Amino acid sequence: MYAVAEAATTAYFGTKVYARGIVEFSNVCTKDCFYCGIRKHTKVHRYTMTKEEILACAEFAYSQGMGTLMLQSGELPSPERINFMLDVVRAIRRRTMDLACESPPFPSAGPNQRDFPSQRGLAVALSLGELPSSVYQAFLEAGASRYLLRIETSNPTLYTRLHPASHSFQARRKCLEELQRIGFQVGTGVMVGVPFQTVEDQANDLLFFKELDPDMIGLGPYIVQSQTPLGKLWLEEHGEESAAKQEANRVALLERTTRMYALARIMLGNVNIAATTALEALDPEGRELALRRGANVVMPIITPQRLRGQYEIYENKSGIDQDALDSTACLERRVRMAGKELLLDGGWHDPPHFVRPSVE
Template sequence: MKSTIRNIISTADWTAENLEKLLALRGEEQKELLGMGGETLLNKRGNEVYYRGLVEFSNVCTKDCYYCGIRKSNRNTERYDLSDDAILEAARFAHEHKYGSLVLQSGERDDPAFVERIDQLLKKIKSETNGELGITLSLGEQSAETYRRWFESGAHRYLLRIETSDESLYHQLHPNDEKHDFKKRLQCLRDLQKAGYQTGTGVMIGVPGQTLKHLAADLLFMKNFDIDMVGMGPYIEHEETPLYVKKNQLWPLQERFLTSLNMVALLRLMMPDINIAATTAMQTIDPVGREKAMQAGANVIMPNITPSNQRRNYLLYQNKPCTDEGADDCSNCLSIRLEMIGRVPGYDQWGDSEHFFRRTKS
C-alpha cells in the first residue's frame, strides 16, 4: 500500500475511491500519510503556527441543531452574553500578546440589533488595536448584505462550517425547517466569497450515519469549492441533544480521532496553501491531539481568551478542555506545546491563507 499511497499523492489522483482508501489507513501506513501531510506543510508554509485568539462571546442561539449543546431548546444551560467592554478587553489581550488575529464566535442570531452590535464592535476593535489585529467571524448564516457590511467594518475572514456536504446527512443533523436549510448554507458560503472574505468551512467527523464515503466527498467538496481555510474535527456527543440517543451507534472515540488526523493530512496534500486549524475537539480525545493535528498538516491554533468564568457555558460538546484556564494560562501552555513539536508561534502576523490570494488574483 505504501507505493500506492505515494502514487495517488504524487499524481494528485483525488478520486472518491482513492480518498476512501486513504482515510481508512491505520498503523504504519497511516504514519506515512500523516508524515507526508506534515512535510507538505513545512515545505509550503514553514513551521509557523498562527494564533487566533478565540472569544466565545455568547451562547444565545436561535438554531436548534440536533448535535449542538447550545441549541435553543437546551434548557439546561446557563445563557450568557458578554458585554462589549469584555469583548474589547479580550481583543486588547490578543493584540498585546502578539496573537495577530481574533475570532469572534457565538450562537447564531441574525436580528437587526445583533447585526448592528457586531458592526460597531468591529469598528471599535480596529480602532483600539490601530488596525493591526486581524478579525475572523464565526457567526453563522447571515444575509449577503450583512456579510458585506461586516467586511467593510473590518472583518476579513469568516468560518461557516458546512458540517457535512451530503444533503441527506445534513438533514439528519438539523430540523427540517427554513432555519436549517442546506441550500441556504451553500449560498452563504458563496456570498462570503463574493463579499471578499477569506472563506472557511469544515465538517464533523464521526457523526451518526456517516461513512468514509461521506468524508471523501467532503474533502472533494472543499477542494472544488475552492475554500481558503478549514476547521474540522471529531464529533463529540452532548447528552442534552437529540443525537445523544444514537451514542451507541457511533465510531469509537479513537476511530473518530484517527480519521480526523487523516482528514487533516489529506486536505493539506490536496490543498497545500490553505489554512487548517488544529481544533479543540482533537484535544478532547487525545491530550496532545492538537499537536498531532499540526504534525499532520494543521497550521492554525485558536487559544481560548474568553473570560474563564463563562467558558464552561459555551459547551457545543461535552468534556471540552481548558474551560477552567485563564487566557494567560492558555497562552503560556500553547507556546510550550508548540516548541515540543518543532513549531513556532507566528506572532504579530495575520497568517492569511495563501490560497485566498491565488484564488482572487484574477
C-alpha cells in the same frame, strides 16, 4: 500519507504555526442543530458579553501578538445583534490600530505588516452563522476580513438528519458562496465520525473542499453532548460498551480525524488548516498530533474563564478551568512539543492561497 502531509505543510509554512484568539462572546442561538450543546432547546445559562468585555479580550490578543481575533457565537440574526456586532468590529479595529501606532512593532514582526500598512492592529474574523448578503457586506466594510462558516457535512441527506427541517443545506452553501463573492477570506469545515456518516461521505467532504476552494479548513471529531437528540441516540447505541471498546473507539476516531487533516493538506495545499480544540477531548496531545499531520493554525480560547463552561457545545471541552493567559502559555509549550514554533508577532498571516483583492 502523514509524511507527505507534513512535507506539504513545511513547504508552505515551514515550522511556523499561526495563532487566532477565539472569543465565544455569546451562547444565545436560534438554531436547533441536533448535536450542539448550545442549541435553542438545550437548558443552559445564556449570556452575551458586553462591548467593553469583548474589547478587553481584543487588547489581550493584541498584547500577546496573536494578530487575529475570532468572534464566535450562536446564530442570532436579529437587527439588534447585527448592529451590536458592527459596532464591535469597528471598535476592535480602531482600538487595536491605535495600539499599533502607540507602541513599537513586535520584535519579530513579519513582512506582511510592512508590506500591508492596512494590516495594523488585529484582523477580525467572524463566525456568526447564516446571514443575508447585505449583512456580510456591512461586516466587510466595518473592518472584518475573515469569516468561518462550517458546512458540517457535504452530504445534503446527512445534513437533514443532523438538523431540523427549518435548516437548509443549500442555504448554508449559498452563504459560503456569497462570502467568497463579497471578498472575505472564507473558512469552512466538517465534523468527523458523526452518526450516520460513511467513509464515502468523508471522501466527498474532501471533494467539496476542493470544489468550494476555501482559504481555511476546520476539522473536528464528533464529541457527544448527552443533552442533545443526537447525543442521546449515540448513548443508546454505545453507552453500555466496555471501557476497552470505548477506548478503541476513541483511538479510531482520533485516527479517522487526523487522516482527514492529512488528506486535506495534500489535496488543498496552501490553505490554513486549524488544529481544533475538540481533538483534546480524544487525546490530551490531539492538537499536537494534528500539527504533525497537516495543520498549521491553533485557536486558543480567550473567552473570560467565568463564561467558558456556558459555551460547552460538546462535553469534556478542554481549557474551561483556565484563564486566557494560562491557555496561551500552555498552547505555546505544546506547539513546541510538536516540533513547531507558535508565531506571535502580530502579523495577520493570510494563507498563500488567499489572493488579496487589489485596491484601485
